[in-house]
Amino acid sequence: xxxRLLFALVxxxxxxxxxxxxxxxxxxxxxxxxxxxxxxxxxxxxxxxxRIRPFQHTFNTLAYSWSGRQDLMIGxxxxxxxxxxxxxxxxxxxxxxxxxxxxDRSFKFGESPWSALLQYRAFAPLSAEVSPYQFSYGQVMRNxxxxxxxxxxxxxxxxxxxxxxxxxxxAGPVLKVKWNPHCYTLTGYGxxxxxxxxxxxxLRLAYLL
Numbered sequence: 535x536x537x538r539l540l541f542a543l544v545x546x547x548x549x550x551x552x553x554x555x556x557x558x559x560x561x562x563x564x565x566x567x568x569x570x571x572x573x574x575x576x577x578x579x580x581x582x583x584x585r586i587r588p589f590q591h592t593f594n595t596l597a598y599s600w601s602g603r604q605d606l607m608i609g610x611x612x613x614x615x616x617x618x619x620x621x622x623x624x625x626x627x628x629x630x631x632x633x634x635x636x637x638d639r640s641f642k643f644g645e646s647p648w649s650a651l652l653q654y655r656a657f658a659p660l661s662a663e664v665s666p667y668q669f670s671y672g673q674v675m676r677n678x679x680x681x682x683x684x685x686x687x688x689x690x691x692x693x694x695x696x697x698x699x700x701x702x703x704x705a706g707p708v709l710k711v712k713w714n715p716h717c718y719t720l721t722g723y724g725x726x727x728x729x730x731x732x733x734x735x736x737l738r739l740a741y742l743l
Contacts, residue, residue, distance in 0.1 A: 564596030
């Protein structure tokens, strides 16, 4: 079953890549690489949750340039574990600051090994000449023991794109590996359905205190 699922996901990734096949405009578009560690703390009783990303590097493969950012999230985890709400602050290496709200909704499907996650974030800038934006992320995963296999989407919408960068909508396969009760990695790749970028490589290492 696990082998069949793996082949199905690989096939889906190939189909998604073909659906967003390269055109002359896409060949001149960059691939983005997101790489970030995340440190998490969850209070066992009152639902307090803190997440810190000491740095998040975004590498542009066409311009061979990178940008860096630090994230701080302080929030509350509902007793059911289905809802999380965070106050979210971002500071990048150009001294641009955003603050906003992050809402997570988790889904379990009875005794099924399948689960889903939806996130929505909205940010207002604290710096001049920077656009506010909204962001959403979603994933559907199948639990295979230490491995979770599935698909994700990753979307950003600038409310005033003229001030900043282009929107994007990445979608593709994702793999989560739980190395131990405190550590997991999340790896994914997806083409950009808006065709502003060629694709996204996502690399994340999370550690739970």
